[in-house]
Amino acid sequence: MQKSALKSWLALSASSLMLVALPAHAQDSLGDTVVDTAEDVVITTGTRRALRSAADTPAPVDVISAVEFTANAADDVQDLLRTAVPSYNVNTQPISDAASIVRPANLRGLSPDNTLVLLNGKRRHRGAVIAFLGGGIADGSQGVDVSSIPSMALKQVEVLRDGASSQYGSDAIAGVINFVLKDDSTGGAIEAKYGSTYDGDGDNYRFGANMGFALGDQGFFNVTAEYGETDGTVRAAPRTDVTALVAAGNTAAAQNRVINGYTDEYAQYWGQPDVENDIKLLFNTALAFNEQAEVYATGTYAERTTTGGFFYRNPTNRGGVYRGPSVDADGNLGGDLASVRVGDLDGLGVGEACPAGIPLSGTDGLIPDATVLAQVTASDNCFSFIETIPGGFVPRFGGDLRDFGLTGGLRGLLDLGNGLSYDLSVTHGASRVDFFINNTVNASLGPNTPRDFIPGGQEQSETTLNADFSYLLDVGLASELSIAFGTEYRKEQFDLFAGDAASFALGPLADQGFSSSSNGFGGFPNSSSNSQDSIGTYIDLEAEVTDQLTLQGAVRYEDFSDFGNTVDFKIAGLYKVNDNVSLRSTFSTGFHAPTAGQANITNVTTQNVNGVLVDQGTLPLNTAAGQLAADFIASQNGGNTPELGTEDATSLSAGVAFSAAGVNVTLDAFQIDVDNRIALGANVNFLEALQFAGATADTVGGALTELNAAGTINRADFVGLDDLAQFRFFSNSFDTRSRGVDLVARYPFGFAGGDSAIAVAANYTDTEVTNRGDINPISDGRVQSLEELLPNVKGSATWTHSQGIFRGLLRANYYGKWFDTGNGNPVGAEVLVDAEIAAEVRSGVEFAIGASNLFDNYPDENPGFGGSGQLYPEAAPTGFNGGQYYGKVRINF
Template identity: 60%
Template structure:
């Protein structure tokens, strides 16, 4: 039985409170309904009580019930199903991105989308996506997965640049999650699902309840607990099968092993999500007709565990791979009392002509000598690390809003924290030799944001205008802090065997060798004007000045208009400038990852420019390109125009967008580490060192006084390294199409149809001058996402029965990691529900019920990746699920 910890107490307390409220609250006929009749929105305009149809920029409004009537999954996947320009993938082997998955709007970086909660800026997640498939590389976005669908009244997606209205990040658009605010009624839901292959079990139990707060207020509470078991979609690796055929009985056959804890089975699939708790509270109280106080917040936690690639016992660098002996490969051997002290050890155990079998004579000599050590003695079959993290996310925001005379005001403050404690198991710190632990705590990342906002609006009558001129203005102050917590000593130790070619730090995800903290603050002021000049014409203008402590200031503006040609046709257009400032985390973080480059596994390091290795990179690049890399803000220009019209009962919207982003913040192209060390050696006058490997070069350069060895702990096995800088530029353009209609087939009941489609095309217009992005990265930016996405959803309600049928289309795309074109796919979802008793609904459904998969990876035997990692709809196949729901 699991330990009964604080998180279980919290979940039990929340559930008890909600269930108790249900018992004490009389039944209300769907009083907590999710139906949004007039689609009143809170983004895109600061005029009150405006609908999505009245704004110059397109805003999608998705009711909470649209999320509830889907398969069992987190909100990140559910949002993908209803917003075609929104993309997220499964992240099977993606380091920290497995814990907080990056998501893209309109093909841009995750941190180019501003996320709001109840109209207030949401804090970033603590994870930086180092393995983002080329599009999300280096992004630090918001953790959207924390939101439970039961807590959502509606989600508003502003498909337009809005930096002049909301500040940094709002280049691709804005997503606002609006929490339920009912003071009565509620819902309880239990669900379970499983893939067609019999894995990936997911279960959730959650509840929402609205309670009165005195006579003039409300408290709305949502709690959810769930777990998701991982999936395995690995292929047989050719190197593993060859080792088994050669008689290495310590290597497991991947085809027969389907255990998430087996030491040697490569785990390639969806991660395990354990003990996931989601708790959200939304509250408000009217002090008078013109004043209200409000507060909302959340507490979430979860443990995510994913897999890493197999470490081959014949050639994994820094652990097994030895020097060339007699023209052939060998397995590394360490001399435990030091080279030149006591008895000598061979430099390596030669491999026989098959390249798989160890020379038995030399192996016997090493095994018999306690002074000689090789990892084939203790881990003869290789190993596969399991990596994950415990993530905690919490926030609180509150304030007062109302009106003083004709002046509306909203004064608020907020605190948001995301904290991820990493762990890595079944790996080694090779430099510690036989004394290495197998499990490590590499450290933690923590993102903390504190904000203060003062927002005002005032209406001024203007003669001849159809509405008052709404003048909105305000100011914001925000501080963000990114903390790195030191890992356990063994996770970053520079052990005694490091000088003999064994790599330091926990293999796969090296520990942080010191705790660091970096903060930055900014302030901003804005002015926004909007009015109906005539009954047909609405104009909007906005301007915002932002000043970042570290990265300077930015002045952005927006002009927009809406013209009603007649009752059935509307035209709209916007033009705006925008910006995105680097986060404190991007300026601070360091990391080592293993990634597939052109079919091979390569260790890559990310190093801040402010560190000594970062300055080495800057010196090297300045010498190579004549320009020194820096890190600053990126700039954007957004243009959109569209139309909304009706053809009989069908309403249509067509919108074109064009987004140009210059000097994009991203990880630089990868630099060959040995080239940078050669440059340093030449400048320092060091000419007689062994530069055959990075480890040897570091040791010899340190001996010559050219560098401080401790600055490079964990870098011994790096092939490449990179850093955050402003490099390339892009142009992204496309169209959004939305159609909605009631359907009448002559039957009783109600049927509705909604079509949503998106075309997005990105072109890299400038590769950059300093460390320009390479062809592979450019290919990812331009081809990794399908250009066409769309879905057609039909809902039907008749008596006690309710049904949903959805067709999803994902266009062709190119998997740059494995180098092959992936064809388009149609996926179909279906759900049927029956209200078997008043307020009680039983639901049966299937997602991707035809069990479609993406095209298989032609290089699967080399990496164990059966399907493309960046697949836009995943690779788990079909899922069936059941739900029981009680609405009161």
């Protein structure tokens, strides 16, 4: 089917929703909940009082049913959250190193690790990936990989839009997301789904099944399995430098233009990464011994392979591989011609001498001088990559991810008056990613370099022990006083695994300006393991003081082995003015502790800075390179060196919920102040740091060699840093203030003989950097990213309707204007429309078709796309794949 015909057909299908029936979801009296029935849903997030509904909590809690959650072209839980929760943002990561494998997400404009993620009420372990390229907002974060959770396993998703560190511990600054799992003991569903983009790429499919089994009369075993794959997309633009190379006669450069079937147009892979062998398994089970005790367990396993692209390496000017010094027409130093670097394989000053570079002449100075190139090619001692890879190259980077988690516990009720309930549990989880990078080089190895490398891997593992208790005490109030208390011990470990030798080797050409390590993502030279632990205790009180007033308070003490201790609290209240109007407010403090990985990892990555590829490094302060960095920073700050500890937060929210003429509305305002945020500080010029240490050379490689000869450093401690332009490090740096408003409204009504509902959810968030930091202040670009990279306004309006055998959905998603800090241009607002229509053709058998971004909208094009090959902004919250369609069949039994 042609693209235009497909769009017309889908638009016609969407319009027909006005005439046929689509599914309805009801909402609680506060308007926060979108569920399958009109009854209030019992929640477990934000309160430890049993049988509490979202309508009765002082803090706003959204409850998203599985039906609404999965009415989308996407299957990844992160993309589903982006549609369902207005303040949740996540985008495609085409060229973002490890962030392409575990994408960073933001709730209320804060860092990914400022959101606590729970699975059935238990803390979920972090992902293995530290997002060094997080678009400024998420730089350096290490969040949870929620993509490893199968969507078919979900009963509902509870989103607490409030600070909750005093209740749950570290990370719960922006809010809490609790994935509640299905617990059916009978029945199940099988689903098959296929989709693609209007452009004909990005094909994806998924097979899934969920089944429940009874364990005697007192238990259940619910299991879910999903398998799928997603092809990559290409949304690149022709690069002007490649076009010029081809026009000048570099036929090899034209061969780089064959990517995923797109020929003679694009030079690099830029688009949605490929995801292969995406396997997700999950079980949830419980078995009661009697009416007062049961054992329970939850287990998850996931794996997938993600492959993305890197930027094109130009054969005339890529530093450390191709770019040579200024030379004369014969290739000797001292001229004014650009050149391609030449290596002397037996060493400088030994045996046959080689030209310093091959002059670039011809059209626009893009073609190597034929005479000097012939001289280098004929010599066994002289080498240039223009001989073996004359058209440049495009690395392909990815990783194999494995993630598992297991929780086991015992819960029940002790017969002590009003009853003391208990929940004793152990949770262990781990996430590991093993990286690979192909079609690249270790330039320092010269002609002996491999083209494919295994740079190593990372693993995050966590073990958590919880003992939670609650008790109801009659103190003469309108309700019994709920007293909850408990303790938590948590240990986390971050392991780094060394790569293959070639991925970090310091080859024989390193002292001649050729960069070491696998180009684009250097291998880890050593394996390491670092851990930390913490112990916390809390008490949580809640009661209905009067029939109209509910109060809640909590205090938590947390002590970290590496970062000291903290005390945090929360007070909250709900006042029911009458049956139709309620007021609510909270005030709390919170904290987030750095991870063992953030404190100890070394990483070098290639970043696009104003159209120029620059190698940026992250250096922990406990390494030789980190100590050099600290000395340089101290020299600029009166001897003050950076420190790494917890960040602190203060949150305030106030809201109103009311119902009138059948319309339920909630409006909540919030303010979150985060001080001493854990961040990667401003980039520091590495060459200047080396020169501060005593080097006089004007290149990083030369400075390292010089300092090594002088005995100032050990060259082996700086493997992989030869082409490093900038470095940064983790520290407590800047302060921010985020202010905003959440609006949720719902109106159920009858229409055309069926049941309809219109739901509106919107968020406004404005983030301001109130302090850029003293010792190592963040850069202007980072400030701008924090304040402007995300839309201030985001929301959706959804119409659902059900009638007879039909059900469906029509949703408009609004993304406000934002600023693309990576490319320096404003991006306008967009509206994306989603639609789904389904029919139960026979009992338990349903067919559905739908589309996301029905009218094929794209973000504003990048004004400078010819230089980078990025046709659309990488950080676009709407994505850049355009329209996507899908069809699915579901069998319920």
